[in-house]
Amino acid sequence: MDTQAAQRVAHDGGADLFGVCPFVTSQSVLQGKWAILILHHLAEGPLRFNELLRRMDVAQGTLSKQLKNLEHEGLVRRIVHADGPLRVEYELTDIGLKFRGVLDAIEAWGNDYIEFLRTHDGDDVR
Secondary structure (H helix, E strand, O other), rough: HHHHHHHHHHOOOOHHHHOHHHHHHHHHHOOOOHHHHHHHHHHHOOOHHHHHHHOOOOHHHHHHHHHHHHHHHHOOHHHEEOOOOEEEEEOHHHHHHHOOOHHHHHHHHHHHHHHHHHOOOOOOOO
16 A cells, blocks of 8 residues: 555545545455354355354344355355245355355464463453
8 A cells, every 4th residue: 555545544434435445445344243253154154044053152133144244245155945845045146255265264263362361361462
C-alpha cells in the first residue's frame, strides 16, 4: 500500500479501499463474530444448517444471517437438494476453499496464544 492509500485508511477507516487493500477487503468480508468459525466447520465439507447449529453455540437467526452474508460475499454456497425431502446444505465455494490455509494459520496462532495465556497466568494480558 502506498503512502497516499495509507493516509486515506487513517482518515476514513478504509471504506473507499474495499476491493483495493487486501486487509480492508478481508476485514469487510469476514464481518461477524461467527464468520471464521463457520468457515472452519465448512472447510471439513458440506453441512446442513442444523448440523452447523449443533456444532456452534449460536442462535438460529444469527447463524442464518451470518450464512447469508457469507453467501453474499461469495465464500459459501447454499445447495438445495430437491430429490426426496427438501434438504439444504452449505459448502465453501472455490474462493472460500482458498481460506483453508488462513484457517490453519489462525489455528496455529490460536494455539500459541493459548500457551502464552497459560504461561502468563495471573498477568494482566486482557
